Amino acid sequence: MAKTLETSIQKRFSDVDPFQHVNNVSQQMYFDVGKMEYYEQVLGDEVLLGDLRIITVSTSTSYMGQIRLHDRVLVVGTGDLSELALGWATYNGDHMSMYGVNAGVPKTLVRHLVHYEADIAATDTLRTVLLDILDTPVSPELLPAKDGEIAQKTEDLVGPYELHDFYLYQVLRFGFGPAKIFRLAKAAFAGRPEYPDNVLYKWLRNFYWRFFAQQFKRSCLPDGPKVGSVTLSPRGDWRMPSDACAALWLAELEQLSIKD
Numbered sequence: 001m002a003k004t005l006e007t008s009i010q011k012r013f014s015d016v017d018p019f020q021h022v023n024n025v026s027q028q029m030y031f032d033v034g035k036m037e038y039y040e041q042v043l044g045d046e047v048l049l050g051d052l053r054i055i056t057v058s059t060s061t062s063y064m065g066q067i068r069l070h071d072r073v074l075v076v077g078t079g080d081l082s083e084l085a086l087g088w089a090t091y092n093g094d095h096m097s098m099y100g101v102n103a104g105v106p107k108t109l110v111r112h113l114v115h116y117e118a119d120i121a122a123t124d125t126l127r128t129v130l131l132d133i134l135d136t137p138v139s140p141e142l143l144p145a146k147d148g149e150i151a152q153k154t155e156d157l158v159g160p161y162e163l164h165d166f167y168l169y170q171v172l173r174f175g176f177g178p179a180k181i182f183r184l185a186k187a188a189f190a191g192r193p194e195y196p197d198n199v200l201y202k203w204l205r206n207f208y209w210r211f212f213a214q215q216f217k218r219s220c221l222p223d224g225p226k227v228g229s230v231t232l233s234p235r236g237d238w239r240m241p242s243d244a245c246a247a248l249w250l251a252e253l254e255q256l257s258i259k260d
Contacts, residue, residue, distance in 0.1 A: 007037045014094035082107035085168045087214020103224030104231045106165040159203035167207045172230035178252045197259045212246035
C-alpha cells in the first residue's frame with residue numbers, strides 16, 4: 001500500500017543560482033530533509049540506529065511558484081570570512097551568490113555586532129531575541145533537532161571560531177608561521193582552562209589543513225566588500241593556487257613540543 005507524506009521546506013537565498021534555479025545540491029538536500037522526516041514520522045527513530053537498510057526507488061520535486069529570468073532579484077550570500085577560511089560551505093551551494101555581503105566579516109565580529117545591537121535594542125523583546133540568537137550554538141542544521149536540542153554543532157566539528165579567527169588574522173595580516181602563531185595563541189588565551197596547549201595545537205593543525213584544502217572554493221567567490229584589514233577575495237588581497245599544499249606548515253607544527 002502506497003503512503004504519501006507531504007512536508008514544507010523553506011527555500012533559502014543560498015539554494016539558488018543567479019538565475020533563481022534551485023541548485024542540484026540543494027534539491028538533494030530537500031529530498032534528504034523529507035526522507036528524514038518520513039523515517040521519523042512513519043518508521044520511528046529506531047530505524048535510524050538499527051540494522052535495517054532502506055533503498056529509495058524514486059523521488060520527484062514539485063514547485064509551488066516560479067521565479068523567471070527577468071525578475072529583479074538579488075541573491076545575497078550568507079557566508080562569512082570564517083567559513084570561507086575553513087571551507088565550511090557547500091561548493092556552489094551556500095558558497096555561491098550574486099554578492100557575498102559578509103565575505104569580509106569574521107564570525108567573532110558578527111557575534112560582537114549582534115551583542116551591540118542587543119545592548120541598544122529599542123524594545124526588551126528585540127533584546128531578548130538577539131541574546132537568544134547569541135546563546136544558540138552555530139549549526140549547519142543538516143540534521144533535525146532531537147528532543148528540542150541541536151543535533152549538529154559546527155564548533156564541535158571544526159573547532160572554536162574564536163581560535164580560528166585568531167589564527168586567520170595572524171596568517172593574513174602578518175604572515176606569521178605556525179610556530180609563532182602557536183606561541184601567540186598561548187599568550188592570548190592564557191588563563192582560559194578550556195584552551196590548554198594541546199587544544200590550541202589540535203585546532204591550529206585543523207586550521208592549516210582546512211585552509212589549504214578549501215582554497216578552491218575561495219578561487220571562485222562572488223564579489224563582496226572588504227570590511228576590515230584582511231580579506232580572502234581572489235580579486236583583493238589573497239592570491240593562492242587551489243592545489244597549494246600544507247605540508248611545510250604542518251611539518252613546522254610537528255617540531256613543536258606540546259604539553260598535555
